Amino acid sequence: MITIAMPKGRIFEEAVELLRKAEYRLPPEFEESRKLIIDVPEEEMRFILAKPMDVVTYVEHGVADLGIAGKDVMLEEERDVYEILDLKISKCHLAVAGLPNGKVNGVAPRVATKYPNVASSYFREQGEQVEIIKLNGSIELAPLIGLADRIVDIVSTGRTLKENGLVELERIAEITSRLIVNPVSYRMKDTKIDEMMERLSRVIGDE
C-alpha cells in the first residue's frame, strides 16, 4: 500500500488527469466527493487530499509516502523530502511586480508576498534591502492600496497583474508541480515508487 498526498485546488484536476493517463484506475469519487481519504484497493493506493502548502508536511512526517507539490512550495521551505519527478503540470512563474513607475518611499522597499523566504533570498542575492510583508492571498492588492511597493507572486497568464494595472519587473523562477517522496518510503517501497515514476514519465508532456 502506498499513500499519496494530493493538493486540493488548481493542481488537483491536472494531477488526477496525469495519473489516469498513466493508467491508474481512479474512481469517480475523485471528482464527486468531499472525502479527504480515498482508498483505491485495486491499485494498492490511498490518496489523502490536503492544502497545497501542507502536502510537504504530510510527506516529511511519513504519513504520506508520496506527494504532489508546486516548486514554489519547495523553494519556500527547506524540507526533508526528495523531489523525484517534474510532472510539468500547473506551469507558472514567480516574479517581482509593481505599479509602472512606482516610487519607493524610504530606504527599504516593502515587498508583499506569500513567499517570504523566496523573496528575502532573492533580494539578498540582488544586494537589495527590503522589508517583507507576509500575506496569504490577493497579493496584487498590496501595491494598489499602499501596503507595499512591490510584490513577489505567482504569474501564469498575467491576467491578474494586467487587470490590476501592475507590471512584471523581474522573473525569479519557473514553476511546475513535482512528485515528492519521503526518504524512508523511498528506501522501503522503492519498487512501487520506481514503477510509478516510470509510468508517469511516459505520459508527462515535453514542453
Ligand SMILES: Nc1ncnc2c1ncn2[C@@H]1O[C@H](COP(=O)(O)OP(=O)(O)OP(=O)(O)O)[C@@H](O)[C@H]1O
Ligand atoms: N495562476 C496559477 N496558474 C498555474 N499554477 C498556479 C497558479 N497559482 C498557483 N499555481 C500553482 O498551484 C499551486 C497551488 O495553488 P492553489 O491556488 O491551488 O493553492 P493555494 O493558493 O496555495 O491554496 P488556497 O488558495 O487553497 O489557499 C501553487 O503552489 C503553484 O505551484
Ligand SMILES: O=P(O)(O)OC[C@H]1O[C@H](OP(=O)(O)OP(=O)(O)O)[C@H](O)[C@@H]1O
Ligand atoms: O497570472 P494569472 O493567470 O492571473 O494567475 C496569477 C494569480 O493566480 C494566483 O492567485 P490565486 O488565484 O491562487 O488566488 P490567491 O490570490 O488567493 O492566491 C497568484 O497568486 C496570482 O494572483
